[in-house]
Amino acid sequence: MTDTISRHVTFEHLTQEHLKTILGEFNNHLKYLQERLDIKISQRNGDFTLSGDLGGVELGERILYKLADEAQNAKDITPQELHLIIQSSLARDNDDVIDNTPSAKVAKNNDSDDDLDAPKDFTPVTLRTRKGKIIPRGGNQQRYVKNILTSDISFGIGPAGTGKTYLAVACAVDMIERNEIERILLVRPAVEAGEKLGFLPGDLTQKIDPYLRPLYDALYEMIGFEKVGKMIERQEIEIAPLAYMRGRTLNNSFVILDEAQNTTPEQMKMFLTRLGFGSRAVITGDISQVDLPRGTKSGLAQAMEILSDIDEIHITKFDSKDVVRHHLVQKIVEAYDEFDDEQERIKEQRKQERLKEQEQARLANLEA
Numbered sequence: 318m319t320d321t322i323s324r325h326v327t328f329e330h331l332t333q334e335h336l337k338t339i340l341g342e343f344n345n346h347l348k349y350l351q352e353r354l355d356i357k358i359s360q361r362n363g364d365f366t367l368s369g370d371l372g373g374v375e376l377g378e379r380i381l382y383k384l385a386d387e388a389q390n391a392k393d394i395t396p397q398e399l400h401l402i403i404q405s406s407l408a409r410d411n412d413d414v415i416d417n418t419p420s421a422k423v424a425k426n427n428d429s430d431d432d433l434d435a436p437k438d439f440t441p442v443t444l445r446t447r448k449g450k451i452i453p454r455g456g457n458q459q460r461y462v463k464n465i466l467t468s469d470i471s472f473g474i475g476p477a478g479t480g481k482t483y484l485a486v487a488c489a490v491d492m493i494e495r496n497e498i499e500r501i502l503l504v505r506p507a508v509e510a511g512e513k514l515g516f517l518p519g520d521l522t523q524k525i526d527p528y529l530r531p532l533y534d535a536l537y538e539m540i541g542f543e544k545v546g547k548m549i550e551r552q553e554i555e556i557a558p559l560a561y562m563r564g565r566t567l568n569n570s571f572v573i574l575d576e577a578q579n580t581t582p583e584q585m586k587m588f589l590t591r592l593g594f595g596s597r598a599v600i601t602g603d604i605s606q607v608d609l610p611r612g613t614k615s616g617l618a619q620a621m622e623i624l625s626d627i628d629e630i631h632i633t634k635f636d637s638k639d640v641v642r643h644h645l646v647q648k649i650v651e652a653y654d655e656f657d658d659e660q661e662r663i664k665e666q667r668k669q670e671r672l673k674e675q676e677q678a679r680l681a682n683l684e685a
Contacts, residue, residue, distance in 0.1 A: 321410070324374050325497030328363040328385050336363065338388035346384070346399050350377060353403050380406050407638055442466070444484075444491040446539035451487045453480070457639050462488060462633035466600055469592065473601045474621070475635025481601040482575050486535040488599070489571040493553070497597070499569040500552065503532045504588070506559040506579045529556055532575060559584055568593035577602035579609055585616030593621040605657065 354377050356369030367374045442462045444451040453462045464471045464489045473481035489501045536545045548554040577600045602617045637651045
């Protein structure tokens with residue numbers, strides 16, 4: 318049985334308005350925090366009492382300090398922002414990097430984002446776009462962005478909702494705004510996820526356009542709709558199906574290959590060898606969601622095996638702890654992972670049983 322502990326947190330410096338921001342409308346922020354961490358939180362003015370298991374209480378204490386700091390820098394904390402704060406704290410907890418000193422918790426330098434979520438050996442990274450700054454949350458996202466900014470080829474592997482594609486686009490926008498690159502290329506294999514591209518109108522570029530919508534949405538958010546349109550007209554942003562990349566050499570470009578789990582080994586090799594001078598490539602994908610025909614090996618999975626020993630190529634792996642979408646997405650990912658693991662276990666067990674039966678039959682024949 319898990320021991321229950323209680324801890325007290327007092328915020329004497331907070332005003333009533335700050336406390337309202339922390340608590341949320343009808344105390345919804347506090348209720349959500351209790352539900353996510355499976356702890357109890359009682360509050361009276363600036364005094365909070367947290368009760369539950371040690372891990373949950375320590376995490377809740379850290380998040381309350383983070384919320385207190387956010388409340389002093391913003392008029393409101395949205396449910397989405399609260400969710401992201403909790404997720405980044407969970408990711409940080411997964412990195413086993415804990416700093417519970419009050420001075421660390423109440424640091425007020427907003428430019429550093431009070432990055433208590435990143436490992437201690439990291440300098441927090443901030444990406445700047447036309448619409449504002451983007452700060453990676455959690456040690457894994459910080460590591461991923463740092464890898465992108467410091468290496469010519471990097472991989473982001475993991476489930477949906479971990480920010481792989483969004484952060485890659487943010488890095489590209491940051492670099493083109495600072496004139497470090499001349500153009501951004503968004504590339505995706507033309508593989509259907511259960512639907513046929515042939516039924517969509519237009520040529521191949523127009524057919525693949527809807528599949529690149531997440532990339533467009535990220536660009537619109539960071540640069541603005543009109544600016545993106547003008548950059549596409551000037552070919553500073555290019556949308557390219559993977560099939561159109563053969564024979565090209567890409568110089569001074571930032572190339573993002575999205576949904577890379579749906580490349581064949583030949584396509585992946587072709588893409589990786591397109592890189593020219595002054596360019597960098599980011600390859601993102603989820604090897605658990607391959608839409609290739611049965612029996613076709615994923616180029617992304619093969620690349621992970623072949624390139625893992627090249628020091629200049631960085632691979633960042635995300636898991637369900639890094640999901641920054643609705644908390645149910647994390648639970649869905651974990652449920653599917655558990656199901657896949659169980660299926661693999663059953664498959665291996667049946668294989669061993671067949672081998673045992675074959676060996677027994679062989680011995681029986683020898684005895685006969």
